[in-house]
Amino acid sequence: xxxxxxxxxxxxxxxxxxxxxxxxxxxxxxxxxxxxxxxxxxxxxxxxxxxxxxxxxxxxxxxxxxxxxxxxxxxxxxxxxxxxxxxxxxxxxxxxxxxxxxxxxxxxxxxxxxxxxxxxxxxxxxxxxxxxxxxxxxxxxxxxxxxxxxxxxxxxxxxxxxxxxxxxxxxxxxxxxxxxxxxxxxxxxxxxxxxxxxxxxxxxxxxxxxxxxxxxxxxxxxxxxxxxxxxxxxxxxxxxxxxxxxxxxxxxxxxxxxxxxxxxxxxxxxxxxxxxxxxxxxxxxxxxxxxxxxxxxxxxxxxxxxxxxxxxxxxxxxxxxxxxxxxxxxxxxxx
Numbered sequence: 001x002x003x004x005x006x007x008x009x010x011x012x013x014x015x016x017x018x019x020x021x022x023x024x025x026x027x028x029x030x031x032x033x034x035x036x037x038x039x040x041x042x043x044x045x046x047x048x049x050x051x052x053x054x055x056x057x058x059x060x061x062x063x064x065x066x067x068x069x070x071x072x073x074x075x076x077x078x079x080x081x082x083x084x085x086x087x088x089x090x091x092x093x094x095x096x097x098x099x100x101x102x103x104x105x106x107x108x109x110x111x112x113x114x115x116x117x118x119x120x121x122x123x124x125x126x127x128x129x130x131x132x133x134x135x136x137x138x139x140x141x142x143x144x145x146x147x148x149x150x151x152x153x154x155x156x157x158x159x160x161x162x163x164x165x166x167x168x169x170x171x172x173x174x175x176x177x178x179x180x181x182x183x184x185x186x187x188x189x190x191x192x193x194x195x196x197x198x199x200x201x202x203x204x205x206x207x208x209x210x211x212x213x214x215x216x217x218x219x220x221x222x223x224x225x226x227x228x229x230x231x232x233x234x235x236x237x238x239x240x241x242x243x244x245x246x247x248x249x250x251x252x253x254x255x256x257x258x259x260x261x262x263x264x265x266x267x268x269x270x271x272x273x274x275x276x277x278x279x280x281x282x283x284x285x286x287x288x289x290x291x292x293x294x295x296x297x298x299x300x301x302x303x304x305x306x307x308x309x310x311x312x313x314x315x316x317x318x319x320x321x322x323x324x325x326x327x328x329x330x331x332x333x334x335x
Contacts, residue, residue: 014062039252251313260305271332
């Protein structure tokens with residue numbers, strides 16, 4: 001039952017409002033006057049008829065509002081589903097782009113590695129060629145200086161030491177290049193890892209921002225809906241309060257008219273506006289004629305009739321008393 005009410009609050013409020021109106025009309029139709037009217041006055045009772053067609057029309061309006069609300073919720077859900085689909089498509093495209101970039105990076109590294117190997121082979125061939133040249137020169141030189149052994153031996157030793165230094169220098173440079181390439185490779189890997197971490201952090205940040213935005217939108221929508229329902233309930237209560245005030249004003253005026261005695265010599269057709277200050281239990285604290293009829297005797301007789309009507313009829317609901325501390329009504333015995 002509560003679940004159905006929460007799904008269709010407007011229909012429930014409309015049904016409850018109809019029952020309250022019917023109840024008030026039934027009570028009003030059986031509310032008889034406390035005393036019989038005096039012979040010289042005729043009290044006019046106005047009957048209120050509930051137009052069933054009007055009630056059905058209001059129900060149809062409420063149903064239309066409910067259907068419109070349901071359609072809006074369905075449209076909002078469709079839009080949300082479409083946004084989710086687009087977000088998934090964007091993620092899929094992003095992952096494909098990442099795979100393409102990674103493949104390109106791997107290809108570049110392979111080409112770079114192949115180029116380094118070719119360079120090493122070229123240097124090795126050059127070194128070999130250089131060694132062959134040096135060997136031929138050494139043989140030729142050895143042949144020339146067979147008679148100069150000491151000089152040749154010294155020269156050979158000097159050349160051997162120079163070759164050793166060259167070999168060591170080449171090895172040192174090769175080691176430096178290898179270490180530089182390894183450091184570069186490690187730096188590239190670290191930069192890629194940092195980029196991936198930053199991308200992941202940004203994605204998480206965007207997800208939290210979007211989630212917070214959706215939560216704020218939902219809260220605002222619920223606040224507006226609650227505010228509208230509260231305003232509707234307040235308007236309905238104000239309407240009921242005003243109806244109750246008008247009903248008891250009529251009762252007070254009718255009781256005053258029943259107890260009023262027309263002074264001798266007062267012409268017909270007179271009327272005046274009265275301000276009555278009322279205390280708890282319906283006691284009359286003060287009566288003032290705020291708009292005179294022009295006849296002092298008539299005005300005074302109305303004041304006497306209001307005081308004679310004490311205690312004045314008031315609603316049983318004590319919270320309604322604040323609306324009856326001061327009331328205005330027009331006293332017209334001809335109505």
